[in-house]
Amino acid sequence: MEQNEGRTPVVLLACGSFNPITNMHLRMFELARDYLHETGNYKVVKGIISPVGDGYKKKGLIEAQHRVAMATLAVEGSDWVEVDPWESEQTEWVETAKVLRHHHEELLTVGQHKDEVDRAKVVKKRKRNTSQRDTSMQQIRCSSRDVPQLKLLCGADVLESFGVPNLWKQEDIAEIVGEFGVVCVTRAGSDAESFVYQSDLLWEHRRHIHIVKEWITNEISATKIRRALRRGQSVRYLVPRPVGEYIQSHALYSPQSEEKNASVVLAPLQRYTKD
Numbered sequence: 001m002e003q004n005e006g007r008t009p010v011v012l013l014a015c016g017s018f019n020p021i022t023n024m025h026l027r028m029f030e031l032a033r034d035y036l037h038e039t040g041n042y043k044v045v046k047g048i049i050s051p052v053g054d055g056y057k058k059k060g061l062i063e064a065q066h067r068v069a070m071a072t073l074a075v076e077g078s079d080w081v082e083v084d085p086w087e088s089e090q091t092e093w094v095e096t097a098k099v100l101r102h103h104h105e106e107l108l109t110v111g112q113h114k115d116e117v118d119r120a121k122v123v124k125k126r127k128r129n130t131s132q133r134d135t136s137m138q139q140i141r142c143s144s145r146d147v148p149q150l151k152l153l154c155g156a157d158v159l160e161s162f163g164v165p166n167l168w169k170q171e172d173i174a175e176i177v178g179e180f181g182v183v184c185v186t187r188a189g190s191d192a193e194s195f196v197y198q199s200d201l202l203w204e205h206r207r208h209i210h211i212v213k214e215w216i217t218n219e220i221s222a223t224k225i226r227r228a229l230r231r232g233q234s235v236r237y238l239v240p241r242p243v244g245e246y247i248q249s250h251a252l253y254s255p256q257s258e259e260k261n262a263s264v265v266l267a268p269l270q271r272y273t274k275d
């Protein structure tokens with residue numbers, strides 16, 4: 001039997017600032033894929049990095065154009081992770097649930113297109129050999145079932161941020177964990193398991209929340225990378241080499257860039273505190 005037969009195809013979507021992208025962001029995809037494959041139930045077919053738009057207004061967030069360019073350089077060596085600029089191109093900040101919906105629709109469209117292509121092939125084939133009809137119709141049905149599941153990939157700090165007042169809408173959390181599912185990588189300073197235990201909503205959907213333990217712990221964070229860069233320290237071996245070169249050539253992180261949005265309220269807090 002083919003090893004992947006019967007496994008559910010999955011696409012992993014990571015949302016975040018990627019300011020800048022680090023080796024740990026890339027590790028997160030590898031860890032999640034290994035974990036899902038080891039369950040024996042899933043086949044990860046694609047990873048998507050979706051840098052947040054400038055409208056997110058996070059302190060120190062440099063222009064999306066640069067963050068997308070760095071992420072694109074970072075995935076050059078990967079044959080399954082890609083960068084999607086859609087979210088970063090939106091003028092206003094987009095809720096993560098909406099980003100998931102957008103990518104889900106894209107997957108359905110691709111699936112539909114695949115079905116149409118398959119159908120056209122079948123019609124052609126049928127003209128050649130009518131006796132093959134039943135087998136071919138079966139193939140069409142299989143391909144529509146092949147539309148991958150989309151799951152949010154994040155670190156434990158993002159899962160824990162579900163508990164921050166006015167940061168996430170409850171219905172968005174319910175949709176993310178209930179309808180899509182989350183793959184969450186452990187991170188120093190966060191306790192994903194106990195956070196799920198303490199939340200009735202997350203507990204209810206615990207089967208859709210995959211917590212992936214990173215045994216080879218390291219505390220790379222984009223905040224620390226920016227700090228090192230401001231101080232003129234090397235970030236080599238912490239970010240992919242072409243990313244380091246891009247940062248250097250565009251002189252990206254400085255005390256001034258860290259002051260961006262310093263007096264602005266983060267977009268989700270602005271949006272939900274108003275309501």
Ligand SMILES: Nc1ncnc2c1ncn2[C@@H]1O[C@H](COP(=O)(O)OP(=O)(O)OP(=O)(O)O)[C@@H](O)[C@H]1O
Pocket residue numbers: 014015016017018019024025028153154155156157158185186187188218219220221222223224
């Ligand atoms: N060291 C890490 N371990 C686990 N998850 C991580 C790690 N670094 C980043 N992530 C995850 O990657 C995603 C994107 O993160 P983000 O762009 O905020 O990076 P960051 O390092 O947390 O940056 P910042 O310090 O600016 O918040 C988030 O889901 C975050 O939890």
Ligand SMILES: NC(=O)c1ccc[n+]([C@@H]2O[C@H](COP(=O)(O)O)[C@@H](O)[C@H]2O)c1
Pocket residue numbers: 015016017018052056058094095096097158167168169172268
């Ligand atoms: N309500 C929401 O949908 C919501 C709230 C806060 C952060 N987020 C997202 O989570 C990610 C967090 O990124 P940072 O950890 O860099 O802040 C971003 O992609 C952001 O858009 C979503």
Ligand SMILES: [Zn+2]
Pocket residue numbers: 157
């Ligand atoms: Zn972060």
